[in-house]
Amino acid sequence: MREHALKRPEPGKWQSAVLAAGMHLLLGLFLFYSVRWQTSKPAAVQVELISSMPTVEAPVRPPPPPEPVVEKRPEPVVEPPPPPPPPKPDIAFKEPPKPKPVPKVEPKPEPKAVEKKPDVKPPPDTRREIEAQDRMFKEAMARESAEQAKREASREADLIAQAAAEGARRNAANAWGDKISARIRSNIVLPPGATGNPEALVAIALLPDGSVVGEPRLKRSTGNPALDDAILRAIVKSSPLPKPDDPSVFVRNLDLVFRPLGQ
Amino acid sequence: MNLSEDLSIISLIMNASLLVKLVMALLIGISFMSWYWIFRKSFAIRGARSRTDKFELEFWSGGDLNALFQSAANDRHNAGGMERIFEAGYREFTKLRGRQNIDTATAVDGARRAMRATYQREVDELESHLAFLASTGSVSPYIGLFGTVWGIMNAFRGLSNVGQATLAQVAPGIAEALVATAIGLFAAIPAVVAYNRFAHDIDRISIRWESFMEEFSNILQRQGPGKAQ
Numbered sequence: 001m002r003e004h005a006l007k008r009p010e011p012g013k014w015q016s017a018v019l020a021a022g023m024h025l026l027l028g029l030f031l032f033y034s035v036r037w038q039t040s041k042p043a044a045v046q047v048e049l050i051s052s053m054p055t056v057e058a059p060v061r062p063p064p065p066p067e068p069v070v071e072k073r074p075e076p077v078v079e080p081p082p083p084p085p086p087p088k089p090d091i092a093f094k095e096p097p098k099p100k101p102v103p104k105v106e107p108k109p110e111p112k113a114v115e116k117k118p119d120v121k122p123p124p125d126t127r128r129e130i131e132a133q134d135r136m137f138k139e140a141m142a143r144e145s146a147e148q149a150k151r152e153a154s155r156e157a158d159l160i161a162q163a164a165a166e167g168a169r170r171n172a173a174n175a176w177g178d179k180i181s182a183r184i185r186s187n188i189v190l191p192p193g194a195t196g197n198p199e200a201l202v203a204i205a206l207l208p209d210g211s212v213v214g215e216p217r218l219k220r221s222t223g224n225p226a227l228d229d230a231i232l233r234a235i236v237k238s239s240p241l242p243k244p245d246d247p248s249v250f251v252r253n254l255d256l257v258f259r260p261l262g263q
Numbered sequence: 264m265n266l267s268e269d270l271s272i273i274s275l276i277m278n279a280s281l282l283v284k285l286v287m288a289l290l291i292g293i294s295f296m297s298w299y300w301i302f303r304k305s306f307a308i309r310g311a312r313s314r315t316d317k318f319e320l321e322f323w324s325g326g327d328l329n330a331l332f333q334s335a336a337n338d339r340h341n342a343g344g345m346e347r348i349f350e351a352g353y354r355e356f357t358k359l360r361g362r363q364n365i366d367t368a369t370a371v372d373g374a375r376r377a378m379r380a381t382y383q384r385e386v387d388e389l390e391s392h393l394a395f396l397a398s399t400g401s402v403s404p405y406i407g408l409f410g411t412v413w414g415i416m417n418a419f420r421g422l423s424n425v426g427q428a429t430l431a432q433v434a435p436g437i438a439e440a441l442v443a444t445a446i447g448l449f450a451a452i453p454a455v456v457a458y459n460r461f462a463h464d465i466d467r468i469s470i471r472w473e474s475f476m477e478e479f480s481n482i483l484q485r486q487g488p489g490k491a492q
Contacts, residue, residue, distance in 0.1 A: 016302035023298050024291070027449060035272040 169249060176244035181258055183242055188234035188260055191226035197262045198222035200231055204254045210240035219255065231260055272442070279439040280417050286410030286443050290403055294450035297399040300392045301457040308464045311389060314343025315471055322475075328353060328486075344385035345472055349479060352378035356483050371484050378476045386469045393461055400455035407447020414440025 201220035205213040216235045221228050235241075244250050276287060321331065335342055335350040342350070355377035359370035418436025422428050 012303055012306035016299050016306065019302045020295055020298035024295060031272040035275070 169246070172244060172246035172249045176242070176246075176249055177256060179242040179244075180238075180254075180256060183238045184231070184234045184258060185260065187237045188230055190260065191224070191230055194224060194227050194261060197259055198224060198227060199257060199259050199262075200228060202231065202235065202256050202258055204235060204241075204256055206241065206250075206252055206254055208250065208252075210243045212236060212239035212241065222260070227260060231258060234260075275435075275439045275442050278435065279414060279442070283410045283414045283417075283440060283443055286406060286413070287446055290406055290410075290443065290446040290450055293399055293403050293406075294446065297396055297450055297454040297457075300395055301453060304392065304396075304457070304461050307389065308461060308468070311344055311468055312464070314341075315345045315468060318343055318345045318349070319471075319475070322349070328482075344382075344389070344468070345475055347385060348378045348381045348472060348476060351381040352476070352479055352483070367484065371480055374483055375476070375480050378479070382469075382472055382476060385472070386465065389465050389468065393458060393465075396454045396458040396461070400451050400458055403447045403450040403454070404444070405447075407444040407450075410443030410447075411440040414443065 199220075200218060200222045203217045203219050205216075207213055212235060216232050218228055218232065222231070276284070279287070332350060332353045335346045336354075339347075339350075352374040356370055356374035359365050359373045360367075415437055418433045418440065421436065422433055425432060
């Protein structure tokens with residue numbers, strides 16, 4: 001009489017099994033399509049390498065050719081004097097003659113005095129006096145030239161040190177310029193049809209953190225207005241620009257020679 | 264262990280050690296069974312509730328008890344728990360009432376006992392396999408954790424043979440091992456939620472059945488003397 005309680009229809013046996021299987025299939029698909037942790041990473045690494053490579057190359061390149069110096073001129077006003085130093089050994093040797101005329105001018109008054117003296121005092125030992133004066137003059141000359149040599153030597157050393165400092169500075173400036181160029185180049189969208197190796201001179205006002213103030217100004221066009229616009233846009237987009245490794249190189253008003261197509 | 268190594272879920276599972284694989288297989292089996300019972304129990308509970316609603320409506324609409332009993336006895340396979348309780352109680356009551364030396368109170372007591380027995384059987388039927396969900400919820404995270412610990416142990420043991428330890432050497436092993444915990448959690452979370460939900464639903468249904476039993480006993484008590492033959 002109560003067996004019916006034990007033999008009852010089981011509701012939804014197969015339905016439940018199918019639903020459970022479907023549930024796991026869903027989970028499996030979800031895991032399969034969502035858990036893919038690899039692949040895109042290498043690409044990201046590459047991008048990083050490209051942006052940092054130019055800065056590594058930059059310090060190596062500048063030392064030999066003085067030409068890039070002309071190319072990137074972070075301090076156009078201050079630097080004109082430096083250009084001579086690179087061939088400074090020659091200049092250093094040529095300079096001594098220049099100072100010499102100055103000492104030579106000094107002796108002249110003395111001879112005049114000698115001439116005058118005879119006028120005033122023609123008396124007895126004119127020769128001796130003249131000889132003595134001659135000697136004195138020669139001694140003075142010798143002393144003078146020794147001092148001159150010393151001064152020249154020290155000046156030469158100064159010049160060398162200065163030139164070395166100047167060179168290091170310029171290298172740092174070039175490295176910075178390369179860094180900025182690389183950054184801008186990575187952001188530039190070249191207009192179609194840009195060919196050759198055009199060059200633009202752009203004046204950029206910078207804040208100490210490297211961000212661009214206002215709009216960069218074009219000082220010399222590449223000749224292609226579309227390319228000029230692309231360069232200016234890329235500069236604004238690249239803000240903040242990379243800071244120089246050597247903070248002393250930083251200038252607020254930077255004149256950058258930029259070759260959008262060059263390397 | 265190069266950078267471009269494929270870390271899709273399939274390769275993760277395939278590269279795991281044997282024990283971790285076994286743990287994962289066990290967990291997937293448990294998860295499947297727990298989902299199976301979640302669906303079955305939810306169908307069963309939903310059915311029990313709707314049949315209880317239907318029978319309560321019929322019962323309180325004031326129909327003849329005999330007619331109700333007949334329909335319940337004829338349609339046993341489709342009867343819900345409350346209908347069965349009613350059927351068992353009424354059957355026992357009529358049987359006892361037919362006897363000569365039994366008064367109404369005794370007959371009602373007998374009917375009550377019969378209803379109680381049916382009630383317990385029905386509740387037991389509804390509650391069956393809930394324990395499985397409960398233990399799935401509490402145990403499968405531990406099983407998964409065991410697989411993970413074992414996998415990480417292996418990953419670090421491999422590291423001891425290498426002079427220069429890098430993250431890339433342990434990372435795949437750890438990722439593999441963590442898949443075991445993930446599967447364990449996937450099995451456990453729905454099981455716990457479903458267990459709590461079902462336990463609550465069954466409690467409410469059994470309270471309805473119990474109060475019906477009390478009310479029906481009163482009806483039998485009232486009706487007893489008048490219909491005594």
